[in-house]
Amino acid sequence: MMGAGKSTVGRRLAKRLELDFIDSDDAIEQACGLPAGEVFARYGEKDFRDGERRIIARLLDDHRQVIATGGGAFADEGTRSLLKDKAVTIWLDAPIEILAERTSGRDTRPLLNNDDPRGTLERLMEARRPFYSQADIRVRSGNVPHRDVVEWIVSALEDYLQRRV
Ligand SMILES: Nc1ncnc2c1ncn2[C@@H]1O[C@H](COP(=O)(O)OP(=O)(O)O)[C@@H](O)[C@H]1O
Numbered sequence: 658m659m660g661a662g663k664s665t666v667g668r669r670l671a672k673r674l675e676l677d678f679i680d681s682d683d684a685i686e687q688a689c690g691l692p693a694g695e696v697f698a699r700y701g702e703k704d705f706r707d708g709e710r711r712i713i714a715r716l717l718d719d720h721r722q723v724i725a726t727g728g729g730a731f732a733d734e735g736t737r738s739l740l741k742d743k744a745v746t747i748w749l750d751a752p753i754e755i756l757a758e759r760t761s762g763r764d765t766r767p768l769l770n771n772d773d774p775r776g777t778l779e780r781l782m783e784a785r786r787p788f789y790s791q792a793d794i795r796v797r798s799g800n801v802p803h804r805d806v807v808e809w810i811v812s813a814l815e816d817y818l819q820r821r822v
């Protein structure tokens with residue numbers, strides 16, 4: 658979800674794993690010449706998801722790397738199917754209070770630019786939970802330092818890859 662820490666934790670995870678890092682919102686910005694939030698606000702969610710799907714497909718066909726997606730990517734059927742097929746997917750799960758706190762005071766997320774951002778986060782979480790729960794790995798990213806989240810992911814990844822061989 659928005660505010661879970663995908664962008665910040667993803668970057669640190671990549672460093673820890675000595676892999677490249679890319680954020681799909683940054684890739685959208687590079688492709689469109691506009692910040693991802695503005696692309697979303699200007700063209701609407703349907704076109705944003707279509708573009709996001711194409712960008713993520715391209716990133717998945719590139720070299721092995723850590724990809725932070727936007728919070729809605731895995732709720733899109735086509736994008737989810739691409740990610741399930743070609744990536745190990747990680748759900749950073751944090752309680753609504755923390756998501757609300759981490760996303761407040763910013764206007765870069767059009768879905769939350771309304772009178773009730775917390776209620777919106779709750780509704781989105783209800784709608785998206787069935788999809789997020791299909792991720793390969795779930796790691797809690799609540800009130801804990803970034804470095805702990807990174808280490809939990811590394812150890813969950815090791816377990817996951819061990820089970821797959
Ligand atoms: N584990 C954490 N501890 C403290 N702050 C965090 C943690 N994870 C994320 N944050 C902060 O929350 C905000 C949103 O994080 P971000 O990585 O942009 O989330 P996302 O990409 O999932 O929307 C940032 O200011 C980030 O520094």
Ligand SMILES: O=C(O)C1=C[C@@H](OP(=O)(O)O)[C@@H](O)[C@H](O)C1
Pocket residue numbers: 658659660663664682693694697726727728729730765766767768
């Ligand atoms: O949850 C979403 O639908 C979105 C999340 C945002 O990314 P973050 O999850 O990094 O905030 C960004 O892709 C866009 O505003 C839509």
Ligand SMILES: [Mg+2]
Pocket residue numbers: 663664665680682725726727
């Ligand atoms: Mg992000």
